[in-house]
Amino acid sequence: MSQAAETPQGLPAPSDDQVRALLPPSLQVERHGEVAVLRLTRAAKRNALNDPTVLGIETFFSTPPAGVKAVVLDAEGDHFCAGLDLSELTERDAFEGLEHSMMWHRAFARLERGRLPVVAVLKGAVIGGGLELASAAHIRVAEPSAFYALPEGQRGLFVGGGASVRVPRLIGVHRMADMMLTGRVVGADEGQALGLSHYLTGPGGGLAKALELARAIAANSPVTNFAVLQALPRIAEANPAEGYLMESLMAAVATGSTEAKERMQAFLQGRAGKVQGR
Numbered sequence: 001m002s003q004a005a006e007t008p009q010g011l012p013a014p015s016d017d018q019v020r021a022l023l024p025p026s027l028q029v030e031r032h033g034e035v036a037v038l039r040l041t042r043a044a045k046r047n048a049l050n051d052p053t054v055l056g057i058e059t060f061f062s063t064p065p066a067g068v069k070a071v072v073l074d075a076e077g078d079h080f081c082a083g084l085d086l087s088e089l090t091e092r093d094a095f096e097g098l099e100h101s102m103m104w105h106r107a108f109a110r111l112e113r114g115r116l117p118v119v120a121v122l123k124g125a126v127i128g129g130g131l132e133l134a135s136a137a138h139i140r141v142a143e144p145s146a147f148y149a150l151p152e153g154q155r156g157l158f159v160g161g162g163a164s165v166r167v168p169r170l171i172g173v174h175r176m177a178d179m180m181l182t183g184r185v186v187g188a189d190e191g192q193a194l195g196l197s198h199y200l201t202g203p204g205g206g207l208a209k210a211l212e213l214a215r216a217i218a219a220n221s222p223v224t225n226f227a228v229l230q231a232l233p234r235i236a237e238a239n240p241a242e243g244y245l246m247e248s249l250m251a252a253v254a255t256g257s258t259e260a261k262e263r264m265q266a267f268l269q270g271r272a273g274k275v276q277g278r
């Protein structure tokens with residue numbers, strides 16, 4: 001498996017600067033070795049998601065920069081994301097609403113089912129579309145300031161970025177119905193207990209923890225990471241017989257990979273087991 005030296009189309013993977021040139025001002029890319037930090041930079045609007053930002057997320061995860069093995073999704077300011085930019089939807093009719101929701105689905109699917117593991121740093125508001133974005137990440141690290149809500153009912157809306165599929169898988173349909181019907185605010189402790197976050201740090205500790213996790217993930221075999229991202233969600237949804245078959249197929253691919261051979265040899269010979277992905 002390629003380490004993103006090239007795109008799936010066989011073209012050279014873009015440099016950091018080439019990717020930056022494709023992104024809107026509301027998104028910034030910062031490089032930490034094999035980890036890229038993709039940051040929402042619309043703090044003045046509490047990182048509310050407008051169309052350019054959502055399309056930029058799709059662009060980044062469609063053609064991530066060369067050499068990136070894991071991504072941290074971070075946000076400028078005190079809030080992760082206040083959800084949909086409400087100033088955008090007021091003039092749209094139902095058909096445009098359908099297209100808009102499907103555009104969000106495409107972007108967040110690129111994030112969730114791409115080849116790069118994504119660790120999100122949650123703080124302050126993780127509201128509406130902000131929770132939809134967060135729930136597409138593979139690991140969520142929350143700071144004590146994080147709070148979650150689905151106030152779509154108060155705005156006359158319905159979730160449109162995949163939350164009705166992803167969030168019930170985290171907390172159950174009954175709790176999702178509670179959040180959607182009441183619009184109530186779920187604090188960081190409750191969010192951690194419910195499963196909205198994987199880790200809860202001390203104040204301001206989210207980015208450091210996310211970078212630590214992302215570096216550990218980047219050091220894994222990309223074959224294993226790819227299997228976790230692509231196969232695990234499908235195995236979890238399959239019936240047991242299909243699940244076991246998919247597991248065996250992924251185990252076979254991993255076992256046969258150069259990556260596995262080199263890593264196991266390195267372990268057995270007492271060498272550091274880090275090799276380039278194939």
Ligand SMILES: COc1cc(/C=C/C(=O)SCCNC(=O)CCNC(=O)[C@H](O)C(C)(C)COP(=O)(O)OP(=O)(O)OC[C@H]2O[C@@H](n3cnc4c(N)ncnc43)[C@H](O)[C@@H]2OP(=O)(O)O)ccc1O
Pocket residue numbers: 044045046048079081082083084085086087097100101102104125127128129130151152155157158159160161
């Ligand atoms: C239907 O098809 C869909 C739907 C969707 C997804 C839907 C949703 O996400 S619904 C939820 C929308 N979000 C909200 O209702 C949250 C609104 N914001 C707040 O409650 C607060 O701003 C806060 C996040 C708690 C922060 O409070 P505070 O720090 O006091 O900041 P403010 O003074 O309130 O705001 C500062 C500044 O930001 C602007 N702003 C905040 N949130 C939004 C927003 N969501 N949209 C636009 N602008 C926002 C606010 O107006 C202020 O602006 P100024 O110019 O006045 O400074 C998905 C896809 C579909 O197809």
